[in-house]
Amino acid sequence: MKISKASRDDDRVSVLEIIGNSGMGGMENYIKGFLANLPINQFSVTCICPFESPFTDTLRQLGVEEVYITPIEDDPPWRSIQLAVEVIRLHDIDVLHAHMPKAHALAGLAGSLTNKPTVATIHGMNVTSHELGITRAVGSHVITNCQEAYIQALAMGISADRANLVRNGVDTKVFVPNGGGKAFRNHLGLPKGTPVVGFVSRLEKEKGPDLFLRAAEIIHQKRPDVHFVIVGEGFMHDELEKMVTQMQLDKNVHFAGWWDNTPDIYPAFDVLAHTSRSDGTSLVLLEAMACGCPTVGIGVGGVREIIEIERTGFVSGAGDWQNVGDRILQLLNNPALLKSMKEAARTRVEQHFNVAINTKLTAKVLRQVAERGRDERFSKNTVPSPEMLTSISLTTSKD
Numbered sequence: 001m002k003i004s005k006a007s008r009d010d011d012r013v014s015v016l017e018i019i020g021n022s023g024m025g026g027m028e029n030y031i032k033g034f035l036a037n038l039p040i041n042q043f044s045v046t047c048i049c050p051f052e053s054p055f056t057d058t059l060r061q062l063g064v065e066e067v068y069i070t071p072i073e074d075d076p077p078w079r080s081i082q083l084a085v086e087v088i089r090l091h092d093i094d095v096l097h098a099h100m101p102k103a104h105a106l107a108g109l110a111g112s113l114t115n116k117p118t119v120a121t122i123h124g125m126n127v128t129s130h131e132l133g134i135t136r137a138v139g140s141h142v143i144t145n146c147q148e149a150y151i152q153a154l155a156m157g158i159s160a161d162r163a164n165l166v167r168n169g170v171d172t173k174v175f176v177p178n179g180g181g182k183a184f185r186n187h188l189g190l191p192k193g194t195p196v197v198g199f200v201s202r203l204e205k206e207k208g209p210d211l212f213l214r215a216a217e218i219i220h221q222k223r224p225d226v227h228f229v230i231v232g233e234g235f236m237h238d239e240l241e242k243m244v245t246q247m248q249l250d251k252n253v254h255f256a257g258w259w260d261n262t263p264d265i266y267p268a269f270d271v272l273a274h275t276s277r278s279d280g281t282s283l284v285l286l287e288a289m290a291c292g293c294p295t296v297g298i299g300v301g302g303v304r305e306i307i308e309i310e311r312t313g314f315v316s317g318a319g320d321w322q323n324v325g326d327r328i329l330q331l332l333n334n335p336a337l338l339k340s341m342k343e344a345a346r347t348r349v350e351q352h353f354n355v356a357i358n359t360k361l362t363a364k365v366l367r368q369v370a371e372r373g374r375d376e377r378f379s380k381n382t383v384p385s386p387e388m389l390t391s392i393s394l395t396t397s398k399d
Helices: 028-035 055-061 076-091 101-114 129-140 147-155 182-189 208-220 235-247 285-290 321-332 335-352 355-380 387-397
Strands: 013-019 043-049 067-069 095-099 118-122 141-144 164-165 196-200 227-231 253-257 273-274 297-299 313-316
Touching: 013 028, 013 101, 013 355, 028 055, 028 095, 028 285, 028 313, 028 355, 043 076, 043 164, 055 067, 076 101, 095 355, 101 118, 118 129, 118 235, 118 355, 141 147, 141 273, 141 321, 141 355, 147 164, 164 355, 182 253, 196 208, 196 285, 208 227, 208 235, 227 313, 235 253, 273 285, 273 321, 285 335, 313 321, 321 335
Parallel strands: 013 043, 013 095, 043 067, 095 118, 118 141, 141 164, 196 227, 196 273, 227 253, 273 297, 297 313
Antiparallel strands: none
16 A cells, blocks of 8 residues: 555654665565554655665555665765755655665764654674764664674663664564475475475575585485575575585585575475574574474574574584584484474464564654654754843844
8 A cells, every 4th residue: 555645644753764775685574574564554654775676666565655766885975865865854754764884874964964863773693883883973773683783782882772672573474384385395396205404595605505505415424315405596606506516416405596485485394504604683594483494503693592492493603514414414313303393483483573563662663763853853942032032133133
């Protein structure tokens, strides 16, 4: 449903979402889930993105008032600052909500020029020095999605009244057990009953697809019947194909590319391996668990906050792909444990990582920051005292 400015209620908060990327990834999926659950009777949303894409089409379908396109860079060009300032005025924006450091820089500048407050959601496991510098310079409010980043923000000097911890969440009505696993397996030509270990992410160094293949090699040595599926695309694709050939895993590793309907994927896996080198609250982990898929992950960022060890999966040390392989073998060789983890994984997401609940928490922060911004602007625009009015009157009469 398209939101029109004319239908806006007086007490609705007008939010400008400045989004640092418009591709495919966890941040974009987070925003889609957030906007889909944001109550339109309480908020109106306008977006600024760096380019047109299927993601920007989705934003419009979700009821965004308008999507504006402009370069979003580390050193924002004047035309981007000018556009953001005019959008703030045109849509009577109450609060800016930035995603990714480049967007935070643009939001901070535009917010300062228009005297509007800025909220920056940190999507990774760390608050970078770049983001800290912006926050300290313009007084941004920060939302982190994992405990590690939240504590780091406080330790780096961001005051507790300007920082919140709101973990990511998924739609447990969309991501369900026993969804489309059979169709996905048939698409890959996997026979019924074949054990499958999955990896879902961009194929980039940060996400550790090479570590996944090293773990797969260990598993293959003891369980040659196991197949491995890589869902995603990225710069490492060719390098990964070479690794598969060198490891002689050509018949067991399947590259599925991007898969738009992700709820179809996870029920096809017996185990999801999450070998990222850096992560906050991983949506891939949460989606898999909501679909009843046990997970084995490398313990970086918020991964340790998601996986409940020995109940919903296992966590290995940073870079320890060998332990990832050993733990997956342990699960595949213990069907009873695998079954109990499937049920526990689903329950944990329902209780702690529900997107509807977590969107309400973020919405509360946006409303509070917007109201605080209004109060601060009001205090700066106090009514002149009688003495001041007299002084102005005398000055005017002399002129």
